[in-house]
Amino acid sequence: MKPINPKPSPRRYHQASWDEPVIFELNQPGQRGVLLPPVETGIEQEVGNPAQMLPDQLRRTVPPALPEMSQVHVLRHYDRISQENLGVDLNIDIGQGTCTMKYSPKINDQLAHTHKLTELHPLQDFSTVQGILEVMYRLEGMLKEISGMNRFSLQPGAGGAAIYANICMMRAYHASRGEGKQRDEVITTIFSHPSNAAAAKVAGYKVITLYPDSEGYPDLEALKAAVSERTASLLITNPEDTGIFNPKIAEFTRIVHEAGGICSYDQANANGILGITRAREAGFDLCHFNLHKTFSTPHGCGGPGAGASGVTEKLIPFLPVPTTEFDGQKYYLDYNRPKSIGKIRPFYGVTANILRSYAWIMSLGADGLREVAEIAVLNNNYLLKKVLEIRGVSAPYAKGKRRVEQVRYSWEQLTQETGVHSEEIEIRVTDFGMHYWTSHHPFVVPEPMTLEPTESYSKADLDEYVAVLNQISAEAYTNPEIIKTAPHNSTVHQTQQEPFDNPDEWAVTWRAYRRKTGKK
């Protein structure tokens, strides 16, 4: 018998491409997915026709414009589309730097799908939902321990929402001290996540952005030039999106405190510091976590995200309502908080993800969390060493220093020598069944690439990703056309970007599409 040949590396990937229409175009008049049986005669005699019992004002006058399809056609349609995606469950997703694309354990999905959770109604009496309240209370306790903060709100729907909640709390704090109008400036850094600046702007603040010093650290001298009696707060990510830890972070918070401002810690990049360093010791007054990053719940496209906002003592009065409380005997939600910034989300928050992250932490324990951080850092530095052996790439800033959990690289040398740009590499990477990310805008690091391996990937996985980058680098020097004309193995070829800037050329819903094209 012939032996099986070893598979080549990188693998000969090809993505499915079904050219599937929009589901509304699959309408087959008369087809049905489910045939509901009619009401039994005996029941109808007893109770009447349920359809007649609908209040008139709830009746549709026109049937909903849903496509008529059989079950198997619906199944096929969505299966085909799902085949055309790449996600954490499919690819080695270390290319999505800052997102912390770790494995979302399926056991946690099973727990979140238990009927004990799914059949709860948020308006049930507290006495009947003690289980989920206990989970929320205990998760808060764990996050308090991890960060050193005094209280948490699990209400925010995601990271940006948590940052915005923090800003609202800081605003309420300054207003309560009569300094609300005076303090109208927020300071952040260019390498912090842009949602910090964006949330501050939405909240009405003037945003001051610090650029890094020559070594890539947030510039302390620039901070000193930026603080004043108008400073409301500092919003900063640490380590920043370059993966560099700011050794002077406590100095940053001290300077802002001296000016009367308070400091909020964007802990989106917490994966490399769990159990190693805390927000409290760095001098922060508030922090936030992304449960869908650090704590393994699926990211937005796999299910909703969830955020957690943590505060020190002086900000507790301003927490969103409700908070989860325990009176020694039972758990309940407290809405009686007069200084609260108010309700920021319907009902309890994203309970399924609160449960998933609770389960994840419980499965690891305190020692396990520390191990997560250590492996994430080890994986990242192993990847750093391997990537730097590739021709044309560098890791700017902090020369000779290691990184924490991610690295922002630069392909500038390769671009100078071959004319191939990072965004072109980004597209070519998809030809190998992988994903890649450059950087937020503006590109302060030229030709950027930001990789974050997390603790979930094995050495073989990292080696596979490096092999792909190595191949693409070699292609840049010998056959750049294959990169510039990529993708070749994907669902679609290159798309035009310009239409996405023109509202006359895109529609986000079928209804909007019908309206804009005048179609029925």
Next chain:
Amino acid sequence: MGLIVNPIAGIGGRVGLKGSDGLEVQQQARTLGAVPLSQERAATAMEVLHPMAAEFELLTAPGEMGETIARRCGFTPRVIPTPGLLAEIPLVTTAEDTRRAARAMLEADVDLILFAGGDGTSRDMYEAIGDDFPVLGIPAGVKIYSAVYAVNPRSAGELAAEFLRGVRIRLHKAEVLDLDEEIYRQSHIITRLYGYLKIPYRREIVQNQKVPTPASESAQAQAIAADVIERMKPGLAYLLCPGTTTRAVAERLGLPKTLVGVDIITRDELLAADVSERQILDVMEQRHLGLIVTPTGGQGFLLGRGNQQISPQVIRRVCREDMLVICLASKIAALQGRPLLVDSGDTEVDRLLAGYLPVISGYHETIIYKVEAPDLQSSEVR
């Protein structure tokens, strides 16, 4: 596409002269053994374009003004006859030859003119065809203070290729600066802003929708203008320096703006247009003036290039809090960490300004950025 090479651009630099204009200088340079850089630089750019040669028609000026390099790189160009050019005697090409070639290409309806040269050539291009026609500079001069060049010759070829393919390219106006060379050689720099050229730049793609497409430059400029106007004190007049970003302020106020000069405005009216340093100082005898200034040119100079009217004496009389520095965030990022530079002509004034300045980069958005005064003895143009 059109190609114009200034065959003598850069000839002065390698042998330590500070410019290449003027027949005398050129002869001096050749005596010192100088070889013009522009041909090689143009060749690098054209080699990048060669793979797509079949997709476009190439027009060039004759001989060493483009035809020679085009053929050497494997193109079969259409040579534009430019009356008056003596192609057989390369040493005799002048600025007028560049201008004639550019005008001829404009009339031949090319989509883009690629030119190899320095600030002198940029100025010639501007004088010939103005600021509303796509061009791109291959940096090949001693003086490259203008903002009209690609980062290097290869990049110029790539940008041209992407522009011709209609991919990922936007256009914006970039400053044309040039020195007055007589004064330059005596080590007292006067840089003037002569005008603007319309050049392509790469629009950064975002393949994943993790962040929305960055706002266009004109939208950014409008946001900056809105912020500046909010800050302008009623009754205070401001020196409005030249630049496309400062022009957005004037536009938003409904005021005219001198293309390359400094105007004095309030929120309500234009008080004086295109003022000289003397005129500014005279006004300052009567009233305080604020300053609205933006980095001009491609080297990150905030003061000292293209706004020479803002002399040290003027700067001394402006209150720090009335000095508004404005700049697109994308331009700050393009500095790649290099500081903004001030070279007012007075080192003491430069030192006063050096440090960290707030730069208005959007509506209610500022960037704290480093400003330095370059050491004049050792300053090198990139």
